Amino acid sequence: MMKRILAIARNTFRETLRDRILWSALVVVLALIAFSLFVGSVSLGQDTRMIIDFGLAAIYILQIFVAIFIGSMLIFKEVERKTFYLLIPKPIYREEIIIGKCLGLTLTTLVVTSLSALALCGILFINDIHTFYVPILFAILLSLLESVILIMVSILFSGLTSPILSAVYTVAFFLIGHSGAILRELIAKQTEAFATYSLQAAYYLLPNLEKLNIRNEVVHGAMPDVSAMFITVLYGATYAVFLFMLTRAMFAKKEF
Amino acid sequence: MEDIRIHNLSKEYFTTAGSVFAVRDLSLSVARGSVFGFLGPNGAGKTTTMKMLVGLERATSGEISINGGNPSSIAVRRNIGFMPEAPAFYLYLTGREFLQFICDIFDVVSPSTQIESVLKEVDLLGRENRQIRTYSKGMLQRLGLAQALLNDPQILFLDEPLDGLDPLGRAEIKSIFLGLKKRGKTIFLNSHILADVAEMCDMVGIIDQGKLIVCDTPKEITGNHRDLEDAFVHIIKEKRAAADQETTI
Numbered sequence: 220m221m222k223r224i225l226a227i228a229r230n231t232f233r234e235t236l237r238d239r240i241l242w243s244a245l246v247v248v249l250a251l252i253a254f255s256l257f258v259g260s261v262s263l264g265q266d267t268r269m270i271i272d273f274g275l276a277a278i279y280i281l282q283i284f285v286a287i288f289i290g291s292m293l294i295f296k297e298v299e300r301k302t303f304y305l306l307i308p309k310p311i312y313r314e315e316i317i318i319g320k321c322l323g324l325t326l327t328t329l330v331v332t333s334l335s336a337l338a339l340c341g342i343l344f345i346n347d348i349h350t351f352y353v354p355i356l357f358a359i360l361l362s363l364l365e366s367v368i369l370i371m372v373s374i375l376f377s378g379l380t381s382p383i384l385s386a387v388y389t390v391a392f393f394l395i396g397h398s399g400a401i402l403r404e405l406i407a408k409q410t411e412a413f414a415t416y417s418l419q420a421a422y423y424l425l426p427n428l429e430k431l432n433i434r435n436e437v438v439h440g441a442m443p444d445v446s447a448m449f450i451t452v453l454y455g456a457t458y459a460v461f462l463f464m465l466t467r468a469m470f471a472k473k474e475f
Numbered sequence: 476m477e478d479i480r481i482h483n484l485s486k487e488y489f490t491t492a493g494s495v496f497a498v499r500d501l502s503l504s505v506a507r508g509s510v511f512g513f514l515g516p517n518g519a520g521k522t523t524t525m526k527m528l529v530g531l532e533r534a535t536s537g538e539i540s541i542n543g544g545n546p547s548s549i550a551v552r553r554n555i556g557f558m559p560e561a562p563a564f565y566l567y568l569t570g571r572e573f574l575q576f577i578c579d580i581f582d583v584v585s586p587s588t589q590i591e592s593v594l595k596e597v598d599l600l601g602r603e604n605r606q607i608r609t610y611s612k613g614m615l616q617r618l619g620l621a622q623a624l625l626n627d628p629q630i631l632f633l634d635e636p637l638d639g640l641d642p643l644g645r646a647e648i649k650s651i652f653l654g655l656k657k658r659g660k661t662i663f664l665n666s667h668i669l670a671d672v673a674e675m676c677d678m679v680g681i682i683d684q685g686k687l688i689v690c691d692t693p694k695e696i697t698g699n700h701r702d703l704e705d706a707f708v709h710i711i712k713e714k715r716a717a718a719d720q721e722t723t724i
Contacts, residue, residue: 226579230565237567304559305622308529308632309580310552475531 223311227319228326235289235327244284245331251277252338259346267348272438274339275358279434281335282366283393285328290373291385293320298378303475313470317374317463324370325363332363354437357448364455365431369393371462378469395421396428426458477540478630478661479505479528484537486523486685497523499685501537505678507629510652510662512676512693514669514707520685521665522560525634528663529557541630553581556628560635560665562619566608570599570618573607574625581626589625596651597621612639620648624655631655633664637671649675673703681710688714 235241255273259266297303306316336359340352372392376385395402402422409415430451433443484501487494498520505511515521526532528539530546544551564573571590578586594600597617602610610618616639623631636652637645645668652662652675666672672679673693680690689696689710693703700706 222582223580226576229579230568230576233572234565234567301559301563302565304531305557305562305564305577305619306580307531308546308552308555308557309577310549311580312549474533475526 220312220315223315224319224322227311227316228322231293231320231323232326235285235324236330238289241285241289241327241331244281245334248277248281248331248335249338251280252335252342255339256342256346266346267343267351268438270339270342270346270348271351271355272434274335274342275355275362275434275437278332278335278339278359279362281331282328282362283369285324285331286366286369287373287386287389287393289327290324290370291377291382291389293324294374294377295380295382295385298475301475307475313473314463314467317466317470320374321367321370321463325367328363328366328370332359351437351440354433354442357443358434358437361431361433361448361451361455364452364459365428368426368428368455368459368462371459371466375462375466375469378466378473392425393428395425397432399427399429426455431455476507477504478507478542479503479511479663480538480540481524481528482538482540484524484527484539485535486520486527486532487535496685498527498534498682501682501685501687503680503687503690505661505663507661508656508659509677510656510664510675512672512679513663513665513682514667514672514679515682516711519682521682522634524682525557525632525663525665529555529632553626554628555630555632556623556626557632558619558623558634558636561638562615562622564607564615564618567606569606570594570603570610570614570621573618574603574621577622577625583625589627593621593624596624598647613641613644616640616644616648620651628660630661631663633662635665635667637666637668645671669704669707670702673697679703681707683711683714684718 252274255270255277258273259269262269297306307313336355339355343349343351369389369392373385373389376388379385380388399422402418406415406418406422409418433448436443481504482502484498485496486498487496501520501524513521513524523532527534528541528546530552539546541551542554546552568576574590574593575586578589583589590603591600594603597620599614599617599621602614607615607618616636620633620636623633637648640648649671655662676693678690679693679696681688681696696710697703697706700709
């Protein structure tokens with residue numbers, strides 16, 4: 220079983236790594252990280268904060284881009300180009316394909332994240348800033364977990380609809396996931412029962428992705444609480460498993 | 476002994492305009508070590524039948540037995556090879572990388588030897604390190620056949636395997652099929668090239684509008700007609716005329 224999953228993951232990794240869009244996005248992000256040097260130099264004593272803030276934001280954008288836009292194409296391309304015709308009749312379970320695809324794209328995200336994180340750390344090192352590496356690593360790992368959740372969502376939607384709609388739905392999921400506080404306020408203001416229940420359903424069903432965001436603390440020099448982070452990772456992983464079960468159910472019924 | 480047995484197989488698609496039968500009450504069997512040609516006009520239900528045989532689609536009703544098991548079973552799928560019509564690949568991989576990927580899925584014991592042997596068999600040796608996006612249509616067909624042969628399957632399902640090949644390529648692929656037949660493999664193929672079907676197949680089934688209308692040896696089906704193609708056209712026309720007459724009455 221593991222060998223088959225790894226075969227799918229390796230194949231997905233190779234295929235996405237040879238996609239020019241990925242490298243174009245990485246170049247843009249590396250340019251943004253380099254640009255943080257300039258922003259830092261004109262920020263009147265806030266250069267460390269600006270470099271970290273800019274750098275972490277750029278890495279986060281790259282992770283989300285890969286998860287949403289490359290993830291949305293992942294299954295759709297297989298169905299549309301009919302490469303699945305060669306895969307499904309082989310001795311492989313459909314859930315192995317889903318896990319392998321998710322693993323492969325996560326690996327791709329990890330590679331581009333590592334390259335951009337190295338660039339950020341290099342800039343910090345050049346600027347004699349040595350105290351932020353561990354919190355930065357924590358922030359990047361948590362945003363990587365967020366991108367895993369978004370990859371699962373993209374895979375789920377890309378098996379159901381076109382890449383454009385899949386990307387739109389995943390972006391909507393991402394935005395709602397970061398709007399937990401707004402949702403709570405909206406629920407409190409509702410007078411109609413239907414609207415209240417609908418918003419409550421969205422609030423409880425969709426993940427609170429803000430929990431995976433510790434970039435602000437890191438930028439302000441706070442060391443993240445490891446036990447709180449552990450619970451957050453557990454929460455994120457549980458949600459990813461829930462999404463996997465949904466995707467698995469969808470794929471089990473799918474005909475090609 | 477039968478390697479493939481289909482009993483009362485039906486596939487119904489539900490649309491907003493109602494339901495449509497792509498395949499209706501299809502029953503046939505294919506003996507071990509034989510080549511079975513599945514013929515029919517466009518939209519007759521050939522590809523749908525093949526998709527059900529390899530587990531890409533589920534039957535609405537009826538039974539399929541491949542080597543005594545169900546196509547959804549992993550054990551059955553270990554023993555089959557499938558080449559779809561105009562196979563599509565991961566374009567940024569090389570031919571060898573793709574075959575290695577398939578070997579990993581089948582957990583082939585010595586993949587390099589198996590890949591070399593299959594590449595030689597389909598005449599792709601020397602071109603396997605090129606990215607698939609640079610392959611010609613004929614090379615893609617050969618690669619499609621190569622991936623179907625990698626696990627040394629007992630049963631092969633081939634959807635239009637000779638499509639896109641020049642006469643020389645067709646002759647080579649036909650000789651591969653005959654070699655496989657000699658080794659006791661069972662081949663189920665869909666094809667439009669009836670001269671090749673007549674040459675290779677032990678049995679032929681003709682399907683039209685989802686129904687099997689005849690299943691016999693090419694010689695019997697050809698009968699007094701010029702060739703299998705001529706017989707095919709006459710049989711389809713006759714059956715359709717008879718069906719129209721029934722509807723009028």
